[in-house]
Amino acid sequence: MVWGVVGTNYDKQRERMVRRQMENRDIRDPRVLAAMRRVPRHEFVPQDVRGQAYDDGPLLIGENQTISQPYIVAFMSQALELGETDRVLEVGTGSGYQTAVLCELARQVYSLERHASLAATAGATLARLGYANVEIRVGDGSQGWPEHAPYDAIIVTAAAPHVPEPLLAQLADGGRLVLPVVEGDSMRSQMLLRITRVGDEYPVTPLIPVVFVPLIGRQGFEPHTDIGDGGLL
Ligand code: SAM
Numbered sequence: 001m002v003w004g005v006v007g008t009n010y011d012k013q014r015e016r017m018v019r020r021q022m023e024n025r026d027i028r029d030p031r032v033l034a035a036m037r038r039v040p041r042h043e044f045v046p047q048d049v050r051g052q053a054y055d056d057g058p059l060l061i062g063e064n065q066t067i068s069q070p071y072i073v074a075f076m077s078q079a080l081e082l083g084e085t086d087r088v089l090e091v092g093t094g095s096g097y098q099t100a101v102l103c104e105l106a107r108q109v110y111s112l113e114r115h116a117s118l119a120a121t122a123g124a125t126l127a128r129l130g131y132a133n134v135e136i137r138v139g140d141g142s143q144g145w146p147e148h149a150p151y152d153a154i155i156v157t158a159a160a161p162h163v164p165e166p167l168l169a170q171l172a173d174g175g176r177l178v179l180p181v182v183e184g185d186s187m188r189s190q191m192l193l194r195i196t197r198v199g200d201e202y203p204v205t206p207l208i209p210v211v212f213v214p215l216i217g218r219q220g221f222e223p224h225t226d227i228g229d230g231g232l233l
Helices: 003-023 030-038 047-052 070-079 097-105 116-128 165-169
Strands: 059-062 065-067 087-091 108-113 134-138 151-156 171-182 190-196 204-210
Touching: 003 030, 003 070, 030 070, 030 097, 047 059, 059 116, 070 097, 070 171, 070 190, 070 204, 087 097, 097 108, 097 116, 097 134, 108 116, 116 134, 165 171
Parallel strands: 087 108, 087 151, 108 134, 151 171
Antiparallel strands: 059 065, 171 190, 190 204
């Protein structure tokens, strides 16, 4: 094996990921597919799991948190229906991979992460890759980021106990909110919701069942809430 062609190897793996995991499923938005082809996921995962960067699943990134399954990143990005001039709020920066995809699709991204170490690593990776249309802050994203509201789109990448009221209030008219919400008693029973703002009304569309790590915060769960082992997005 000639490891001088490592970059090419990742490019091939990424192309295969987009074809098998996205085009073969239900990702149809050409802008989302192009973004998934551009963003180098291997740059956002810890060195020891780089070989699995284009696998069809989440990976641990530290602080007991995960980089989401690539298909879910594409699915949520598609559900947001982003336009080039949109301003987006992301709750749960994690590795910064979904953030990079949002940066490809929208004009400005504001991203909140409760773990300072993850926010720092994600910020450094995004800067190294040249993403300049993003601002990251450490804090409780369950309350949103009122200073920059209203947002054309809001994405939450951790499971909430209910739809956080401040996020609805920070959505622009016509805006879209995509988030996982825990249903019933089991933390592992979650539904991904798409909520649109139409004036003072907020119609809700259930999308697909998911299993995300918990949203921790004032509008979320208590710290140290455990969701159970394995398969978290
Ligand atoms: N989309 C990310 C990626 O691809 O790397 C994965 C995000 S991970 C599944 C969820 C993230 O939400 C974790 O990094 C977690 O620390 C963060 N989080 C949980 N509750 C939060 C809150 N209230 N505010 C901000 N971040 C929160």
